[in-house]
Amino acid sequence: MSWFQKKPAEPSVESPKAAPPERVTKGLKVASILTSDTILFPAAGQDKAAVLLALAAAVCEKAGISDWNSFLAKVQEREQGISTTLDTGLSLPHARMDGISNILAGMAILKKPISDPKQADLSIRVMFLFFSPNRQDAFPMHLQLLRGVSSLFQPPLIDQLTASSSPAAALELVKKLEA
Amino acid sequence: MKPEPRPGRRVTEVVVLTTAMLSFISFGRAAAIVLCDMASTAWYIGGIVETAIGPAAPWFILAVLLCAAPFLAMYVEGSAMFVRGGVYKVVRHAMGGTLAKVSVSALMFSYALTGSISAVSAGQYLAGLLNSALPRLHIHWTVAPHLFSVLFALAAVAYFWRQNVRGIEESSDEAVRIMSLVAVMAVVIFVWSAYTIHVRGFRWPTFAPTFTSESLGWFPPGWLGKLGVLVAFGHAFLGLSGLETLAQVYREMEAPKLKNLKRAATTIFLSALLLTGTISFLAVGLIPDDVRLSYANNLLSGLAMSMVGPHWALLILQTFVVLVGVLILCGAVNTSIMGSNGVLNRLSEDRILPEALRHLHPRYGTTHRMINLIAAMMALTIVLCRGDVYVLGEAYAFGIIWSFAFKAAAVLVLRFKDHSKREFKVSGNIAFWGREWPVGLATMFLLLLSVGFVNLLTKKIATVSGIAFTAVFFALFTISERLSRRAHAHDEHREKFNLRSADDLSIVREEIERSNRVLIAVRDPGNLYHLNKVLETHDSETTDMVVFTSRIRKGLGLVDETVSMDNDEEKLFTRVIEAAEKHGKTITPMLVVSNEPFYAITQAAQAVGASEVVFGVSAKLTTDAQLERLAMTWGSLQTDKKPVRFRILGPGVEHAVDL
Numbered sequence: 001m002s003w004f005q006k007k008p009a010e011p012s013v014e015s016p017k018a019a020p021p022e023r024v025t026k027g028l029k030v031a032s033i034l035t036s037d038t039i040l041f042p043a044a045g046q047d048k049a050a051v052l053l054a055l056a057a058a059v060c061e062k063a064g065i066s067d068w069n070s071f072l073a074k075v076q077e078r079e080q081g082i083s084t085t086l087d088t089g090l091s092l093p094h095a096r097m098d099g100i101s102n103i104l105a106g107m108a109i110l111k112k113p114i115s116d117p118k119q120a121d122l123s124i125r126v127m128f129l130f131f132s133p134n135r136q137d138a139f140p141m142h143l144q145l146l147r148g149v150s151s152l153f154q155p156p157l158i159d160q161l162t163a164s165s166s167p168a169a170a171l172e173l174v175k176k177l178e179a
Numbered sequence: 180m181k182p183e184p185r186p187g188r189r190v191t192e193v194v195v196l197t198t199a200m201l202s203f204i205s206f207g208r209a210a211a212i213v214l215c216d217m218a219s220t221a222w223y224i225g226g227i228v229e230t231a232i233g234p235a236a237p238w239f240i241l242a243v244l245l246c247a248a249p250f251l252a253m254y255v256e257g258s259a260m261f262v263r264g265g266v267y268k269v270v271r272h273a274m275g276g277t278l279a280k281v282s283v284s285a286l287m288f289s290y291a292l293t294g295s296i297s298a299v300s301a302g303q304y305l306a307g308l309l310n311s312a313l314p315r316l317h318i319h320w321t322v323a324p325h326l327f328s329v330l331f332a333l334a335a336v337a338y339f340w341r342q343n344v345r346g347i348e349e350s351s352d353e354a355v356r357i358m359s360l361v362a363v364m365a366v367v368i369f370v371w372s373a374y375t376i377h378v379r380g381f382r383w384p385t386f387a388p389t390f391t392s393e394s395l396g397w398f399p400p401g402w403l404g405k406l407g408v409l410v411a412f413g414h415a416f417l418g419l420s421g422l423e424t425l426a427q428v429y430r431e432m433e434a435p436k437l438k439n440l441k442r443a444a445t446t447i448f449l450s451a452l453l454l455t456g457t458i459s460f461l462a463v464g465l466i467p468d469d470v471r472l473s474y475a476n477n478l479l480s481g482l483a484m485s486m487v488g489p490h491w492a493l494l495i496l497q498t499f500v501v502l503v504g505v506l507i508l509c510g511a512v513n514t515s516i517m518g519s520n521g522v523l524n525r526l527s528e529d530r531i532l533p534e535a536l537r538h539l540h541p542r543y544g545t546t547h548r549m550i551n552l553i554a555a556m557m558a559l560t561i562v563l564c565r566g567d568v569y570v571l572g573e574a575y576a577f578g579i580i581w582s583f584a585f586k587a588a589a590v591l592v593l594r595f596k597d598h599s600k601r602e603f604k605v606s607g608n609i610a611f612w613g614r615e616w617p618v619g620l621a622t623m624f625l626l627l628l629s630v631g632f633v634n635l636l637t638k639k640i641a642t643v644s645g646i647a648f649t650a651v652f653f654a655l656f657t658i659s660e661r662l663s664r665r666a667h668a669h670d671e672h673r674e675k676f677n678l679r680s681a682d683d684l685s686i687v688r689e690e691i692e693r694s695n696r697v698l699i700a701v702r703d704p705g706n707l708y709h710l711n712k713v714l715e716t717h718d719s720e721t722t723d724m725v726v727f728t729s730r731i732r733k734g735l736g737l738v739d740e741t742v743s744m745d746n747d748e749e750k751l752f753t754r755v756i757e758a759a760e761k762h763g764k765t766i767t768p769m770l771v772v773s774n775e776p777f778y779a780i781t782q783a784a785q786a787v788g789a790s791e792v793v794f795g796v797s798a799k800l801t802t803d804a805q806l807e808r809l810a811m812t813w814g815s816l817q818t819d820k821k822p823v824r825f826r827i828l829g830p831g832v833e834h835a836v837d838l
Contacts, residue, residue, distance in 0.1 A: 143810040146810035147838050
């Protein structure tokens, strides 16, 4: 079912019928795109840029991508645009990349919240970074993942994650909530 | 110390624009409002016209009523061009502000009189009924018809003044109820008349009008010849009162607007023709000549009492006719208040009248000061006429004929001046010499102009009082316009709104009732393509359309603000209201104060329970960035699994995503 349209021509007012989110996200669990290797507990005192750099490096390394700088540059470019930090304390940097066919993701859990440089009144407690394929047909999945991660990482989970002691324990918490 | 994040607390102030929650009326309701004025003439036109031109009156009343068809078509053409139309708007666009002010001054004269004549006539009918019924009840009192009708008319104006201050919904309900009763009465009268004709036969009225010196006025008798027809036609012209109200109610007419306008016009034409036309003939054909003049002020009472049947039955029929008459005539008072309020609103929007007159009633959201002014004008006219229906009737035609003449001229001029595609055109257009010539409109204009000039000579009262009133109003409008324009030199028209505020989005739930709900986010008054698309494709009978904008303030620690709209917001919602009126669709406009636009939209959509959220194409953000941010905020605030469709619409662009 085509549930996303992008048409340069005269718009059609007849849109395809909406499908419930469960069907659209079927098969895409946040826990399934994370591994213990891509869950970090950055040391206190690091700023957002440093955490982002470490996270991008870890995600690319796990995926066997050596040119992680281009990934970092792309996500930094996206960060210059509209904010990716939410009131819940979740920062959700993301970028659509050429040359990848799957979603690559990682998570940084910050025991001590850090400031968002673009929104000084917001604190970041968890940073979830992901890269998705830069294809038009993958954009719906990209948006669903943004919605799904934002929905999943609510303050109670974030509290539990920041209290967790290891990447495996953190991953287990995410799995448990998604089950 | 930084405040803790507070998900879902981004919106601190919610304002619902209650005045702008437009409710639209069906063509039937619109027709009922207009007919309350136009069909009410059936109760007095026969007496007035026969007093002026003799027993030939019904033929000329019929001729005038037949002319209602092209005149209604002219109003449809004008209204299709200007949703907030009417004489003033159309004349101003065609021929400039000065002539527009002259035409609207004449129109205000007719409105002041239509309410007054209807109310006084209702009083005359009631007085007549009381005077014939009281002796039979062994009560030997008589009421002085003129004094009684003045007192009754003042009470009727006071009642409908109050109703109009309370708003249109109540007013259109009254009109529908009144017209339903009139329909029942018409059936009873027609059936009873048919039986009477069967028993006694029917005398057709003569074609030849007979004039009195009073009905000729300054018109030289030597000129009568063929012009006599125009003189007689001019005396019957008050049969066309109320048409301007059609243009005024067009703004409130529901979608499909033009189709409904045409339906309303057809309903008005046929109903007025059937009721007023037939009753005029029946009155002359069935009421004996020797008693008819004694019923000049309450001709339908005379018709009821001239039927075949026992006396008690005729008395019941007279009572019924009088009571229905009182209701419809009072309905005409209502119509004239509504119509003149609409006209004054158009003048105010154009800064012809002081801004203070547009002040909205704090509770009902109506332009109460204008309504007060109109009611005061009617009350003054009623007192000045001292209960004489004929005097009012004679004066009345002046305003109607000249406002029609200006309107016809304006629609005609616009055919040459404005070549934009018309949704509707008065017929009688001849293609010749490579262009279209509006022969039908030109003929109509020439007819109106001729009757107007003839009436200037024949109707002394109308000419003197009409010119005086028009001159005074024209002077007032001109002075007021200068003062108002000086004070608001660069302002454009802004709608007036009543605001209802709360610190919680749940306030909006009180305004929505349909299961299908769409939230339309607006920001730029120049970028309402998406709103127009939604209005075009959604039915407000089945879908609540909430039009939303957010006022963005910095910082999470928002402080309470005084709820008032700034200039930009007023301009934005004025355009929104105009779009809704153009499509005839009901909307609920809403303004929220927030520190983040996407949170505000998301929270509003969730509070509304929207299944669809529609945006315009942003000048600052790419559509991908807009959708990404929406997906994030929607997810972070989503409390249920209800799917929502986000759509971004622009000229040649449509993005849709289901989240």
